[in-house]
Amino acid sequence: MHLRGIQHEINGHMRQILSLRQIFWIGLALFLQCALEAKVHVVQKGENLSLIAAKYHVSRTAIIKANNLTNPNLLRVGKRLTIPEKGTSQITYVVKKGDSLGLIAQRHRTTTSALIALNNIKDPSLIKVGQKLKIQTGKATSGKNRETLLLSSSVRSALNKISVKGGKWKGIVIHHSATTVGSAKALDNFHRNQRRMQNGLAYHFVIGNGKGMGDGEVHIGNRWKKQLDGGHLKKEEWNKIYIGICLIGNFQEQRPSSKQMNALEGLSRHLMRRCGLSSSKVTTHRIQHKNHTVCPGKNFSISTLKSRLN
Numbered sequence: 001m002h003l004r005g006i007q008h009e010i011n012g013h014m015r016q017i018l019s020l021r022q023i024f025w026i027g028l029a030l031f032l033q034c035a036l037e038a039k040v041h042v043v044q045k046g047e048n049l050s051l052i053a054a055k056y057h058v059s060r061t062a063i064i065k066a067n068n069l070t071n072p073n074l075l076r077v078g079k080r081l082t083i084p085e086k087g088t089s090q091i092t093y094v095v096k097k098g099d100s101l102g103l104i105a106q107r108h109r110t111t112t113s114a115l116i117a118l119n120n121i122k123d124p125s126l127i128k129v130g131q132k133l134k135i136q137t138g139k140a141t142s143g144k145n146r147e148t149l150l151l152s153s154s155v156r157s158a159l160n161k162i163s164v165k166g167g168k169w170k171g172i173v174i175h176h177s178a179t180t181v182g183s184a185k186a187l188d189n190f191h192r193n194q195r196r197m198q199n200g201l202a203y204h205f206v207i208g209n210g211k212g213m214g215d216g217e218v219h220i221g222n223r224w225k226k227q228l229d230g231g232h233l234k235k236e237e238w239n240k241i242y243i244g245i246c247l248i249g250n251f252q253e254q255r256p257s258s259k260q261m262n263a264l265e266g267l268s269r270h271l272m273r274r275c276g277l278s279s280s281k282v283t284t285h286r287i288q289h290k291n292h293t294v295c296p297g298k299n300f301s302i303s304t305l306k307s308r309l310n
Contacts, residue, residue, distance in 0.1 A: 251297025
């Protein structure tokens with residue numbers, strides 16, 4: 001009797017263990033089912049792809065691609081749509097009539113600057129119907145993250161160590177060297193010895209083009225390190241409040257390189273953040289000093305830069 005009682009108790013424990021295992025596996029199955037169901041949307045009356053994409057925080061194009069939709073404007077009520085994973089992935093988008101970079105960026109939860117950089121677009125106002133654009137879908141890249149992506153860690157570290165005079169700087173002026181070859185060292189030598197500037201290099205920053213400096217290389221001048229007035233504008237009162245950035249190159253003859261534009265965007269973002277400036281305060285020598293110069297040349301597009309910064 002005693003042995004039978006022990007056996008009966010053991011059997012009871014075994015049934016309890018099996019019961020707990022069954023509960024675990026049933027629970028896991030239900031969890032997986034819910035997870036899978038969360039990736040499927042049943043179209044309701046009055047819904048369209050844009051509304052559905054916004055609901056799940058994914059792009060309209062990503063849903064079209066995931067479901068092989070041939071006519072995304074014709075969604076029937078009750079249709080089951082697979083919702084792609086939230087995150088980032090690269091897709092190809094074909095520009096349609098009425099599209100602009102701003103609209104495309106908004107629709108795909110990215111930024112105009114990200115589209116311009118990814119597709120090496122020279123003039124964002126001249127996208128064409130039928131043009132194919134690469135788009136990094138998912139969460140839009142913030143300005144701070146763009147700065148991190150576009151500037152090397154060594155440049156960012158050096159910039160962050162500089163104590164910026166609060167309220168001193170009111171804008172950023174872009175220049176070109178008007179030479180196909182050049183460097184910060186050569187410009188410093190010219191300004192110091194030929195133009196007799198006590199502080200040498202007239203600009204706060206120089207960005208190379210691969211001919212004398214690395215392509216996209218950012219040189220931080222002593223004027224910025226020591227927060228000194230610039231020497232890049234004719235009026236002294238302007239030099240006291242405007243940051244000068246010079247890109248090596250003659251942009252009357254060619255465009256700045258994509259690496260130069262990326263470095264310029266990253267540097268401008270940093271300066272805007274540190275000095276509390278908006279993109280409206282980024283300008284060129286020619287715009288700032290009308291009828292005085294063509295600098296930075298007809299092939300430099302300030303509208304492209306501002307599109308990237310907005």
